[in-house]
Amino acid sequence: xxxxxxxxxxxxxxxxxxxxxxxxxxxxxxxxxxxxxxxxxxxxxxxxxxxxxxxxxxxxxxxxxxxxxxxxxxxxxxxxxxxxxxxxxxxxxxxxxxxxxxxxxxxxxxxxxxxxxxxx
Amino acid sequence: xxxxxxxxxxxxxxxxxxxxxxxxxxxxxxxxxxxxxxxxxxxxxxxxxxxxxxxxxxxxxxxxxxxxxxxxxxxxxxxxxxxxxxxxxxxxxxxxxxxxxxxxxxxxxxxxxxxxxxxx
Numbered sequence: 001x002x003x004x005x006x007x008x009x010x011x012x013x014x015x016x017x018x019x020x021x022x023x024x025x026x027x028x029x030x031x032x033x034x035x036x037x038x039x040x041x042x043x044x045x046x047x048x049x050x051x052x053x054x055x056x057x058x059x060x061x062x063x064x065x066x067x068x069x070x071x072x073x074x075x076x077x078x079x080x081x082x083x084x085x086x087x088x089x090x091x092x093x094x095x096x097x098x099x100x101x102x103x104x105x106x107x108x109x110x111x112x113x114x115x116x117x118x119x120x
Numbered sequence: 121x122x123x124x125x126x127x128x129x130x131x132x133x134x135x136x137x138x139x140x141x142x143x144x145x146x147x148x149x150x151x152x153x154x155x156x157x158x159x160x161x162x163x164x165x166x167x168x169x170x171x172x173x174x175x176x177x178x179x180x181x182x183x184x185x186x187x188x189x190x191x192x193x194x195x196x197x198x199x200x201x202x203x204x205x206x207x208x209x210x211x212x213x214x215x216x217x218x219x220x221x222x223x224x225x226x227x228x229x230x231x232x233x234x235x236x237x238x239x240x
Contacts, residue, residue, distance in 0.1 A: 001232075009235050018138045023157050025145055025228075032152035037143050037208045059136075081228040082235060084220050088157045090228045100204050108145075108201040108210045112121075115129050115202060 006049035029092040036107040073097030126169035156227040193217030
């Protein structure tokens with residue numbers, strides 16, 4: 001997507017979540033599994049749209065980061081949707097490797113049984 | 121899920137998002153389409169887990185709400201997952217009707233083309 005288009009889309013969204021972000025849901029384009037959820041500020045969304053690679057705003061580290069920068073597991077955008085009130089977006093991606101920092105294919109790997117049987 | 125189990129799961133999660141919430145991603149159990157994203161505080165999650173119906177905390181209205189309470193379009197939980205850092209959950213649901221307040225099957229219905237061609 002060119003810069004003009006990315007700027008227009010960024011201007012239409014409502015960055016109303018913490019630290020002026022939107023919620024970004026990441027879904028595997030092929031399997032349709034949910035891979036992760038993150039926050040994007042304007043800059044992260046703009047970079048995501050113009051480069052085709054996922055960028056996020058880290059609420060804990062207070063910095064912009066490119067998904068896959070250290071692991072090499074880049075996530076390439078195939079499809080992009082915006083929700084009804086424009087404060088959440090959906091990216092369908094082609095995954096070049098596990099998205100989760102634990103090495104798991106999806107961040108949503110903890111089941112009801114695992115939680116119930118955990119010790120803490 | 122009984123109250124004891126729901127209490128345990130609620131206690132394991134990290135309600136670190138705005139107004140002490142977690143992010144809840146809602147996915148159609150059958151089609152695997154993403155339907156919506158919302159926030160849940162402890163009470164909303166507890167009620168969701170114990171009743172089997174989606175409850176959210178509304179950041180704009182500052183109240184707890186049961187999805188489908190006015191529309192009748194209840195969303196029944198079929199599967200539940202927690203993400204790696206325990207601040208987001210995934211509910212796979214059986215949908216008794218359109219989830220979006222616009223009447224759309226999914227809240228993520230706005231495409232790139234629609235946004236680029238919009239007037240504002």
